[in-house]
Amino acid sequence: MRTHFSRSAFIEGARDMLPMTVGLIPFGIVCGVGAISVGASPVSALAMSMIIFSGAAQIIATQLLAAGAPFAVVVLSCFVVSLRFLMYSAALAPYLKPVNHRWRNLIAFLLTDQAFASSIRRFRESPDLRGSVSYFVGGGVVLWAAWQIATIAGIVAGAVIPASWQLEFVVPLCFLALLAPLLHERAALIVFVTSAVAAIALDAMPMRLSMICAGMAGIAAGVIADRMSGRGATAESEPGN
Amino acid sequence: MSSPTGCRGAARPRRANLEISQLLIWALIFVVGAINFAARLSFIALFARREMPPLLARALRHVPAAMLTAIVVPAIVFAAPGVLRLDIGNIKLIAALIAGIVAWRWRNTMLTIAVGMVSLWLLQRFVS
Known part of the structure; x- marks a missing residue:
């Protein structure tokens, strides 16, 4: 494929x-404030967001730095938090050949969680790869x-958004908006229940x-559910069902 | 990796620690940045030229539901770190349930956000 750009799809994705x-x-602000509070200069605090570009990793890194954790522990923790990217990468891989x-x-x-979640359905269902990309x-x-x-x-203004606005709640709501429609499918419902119970039970890890x-755990439950309903072999060819 | 830098920084007295921290922060940015990029590229690059095993391909169909749940549920059911609240006193849980029903029924992101946020604000105002 020579070019992968479709202006209208780009604008649709952006919108x-x-x-x-x-x-x-609110999370970006927390990352800026956090980086400054552990002694980063404004430039390095911004570089952190530009290069790492992962709220979870940045927040964990600054919390651990503030607690005086050794460099290797900070890096290891950030690595663990980035493991989910392996799954997103694998799930996108077949479409990006x-x-x-x-x-x-x-x-x-x-x-990111957001970019993956909002576009995976389009990669699966649309035959127009250029548009999906x-x-x-x-x-x-x-x-x-x-x-x-x-x-x-x-960095510049500090924590400017009042906590009582609870703007950060928009993030789980956005994910919920993508998750809930999946639950019309039985296998996804099994995945949801398993993953939810595991997330609560394992929270102390x-x-x-x-x-x-x-x-x-959720993925494993989904695979087992596919097997038991005998749909495993055909599931691939009929995404969204 | 640059763990020796970290050890030296930690072993020195406070003032030296502050001087080294800029270097430490830059090292952290590039090391963690590289790890993140490697994780993001990993399988995209690996499977660019070879076939994915069918079992893996099937398993990956469940990634969206599994990971979205693993992200969303803890954000809703824990009132504070480690404090599980599955009762109606947890306003985030109630707001998320209402928003979840809207999302399930109408598949509309803006509507889900609007209903979820308004529910949360109202519950915050009148319940707690």
Whole structure:
């Protein structure tokens, strides 16, 4: 594939990501404030958001630095938090075969919970790969830009948004908006119950390992559910059913 | 990796610690940045030229439901770190249930957010 850009799909992806950015602003601000509080300069605090571009990793890193944890522990914790990206990467991989390496690198750099969740359905259901890639990149770029703006706000102005607004609740709501419609399908319902119970039961695990473990438990339950209903072999060819 | 830097920084007295912290922060940014990018690219690069085993491909169909649940549920059911609240006193749980029903029925992100946030604000105002 020579080019992967479709302007209209890019704009559609960017537009669909806007509600999510509202919820991410408080987290971006927290990352900016947190980095400054552990002694980062404004430039390095912003570089952290520009290069790492992962709220979970940045918040954990600054919390551990503030607690005086050794460098290796901070790095290890950030690595554990990034394990979920392996799953997103694997889930996207089959669709990105015809895409050249520059676009693959760009997609990888912009790969977040939000970008993955909002675009995976389109990759699965749309035959137009160019459109799906552009949609993903459009959302990813908006998210990246919003993340930098929120970080700058945190660096410059501190915690400017009153906690009572609970804006950060928009993030789980956005994920819920993508999750709930999946539950029309029986296998997804089994995945949901398993993953939810595991996430609650394993919450005490260190380094947020509960998230990835609950995810794996849910996936395992889904595979077993497919097997038992005998749909496993055909499930691939009829996504969305 | 640069763990020696960290050890030296930790072993020194406070003032030296502050001087080294800029270097430490930059090292952290690039090391964690590289790890994150590697994790994000991993399987996209690995399966660019080879076939994915069918069992793995089938298992990966469940990634969205499994990971979205693993992210959303803890954000809703824990009132504070480690404090599980599955009763109607947990306003986030109630707001999320209402928003979840709306999302399930109408598949609309903006509507879900609007209903969820308004529910949360109202519950915050009148219940707690």
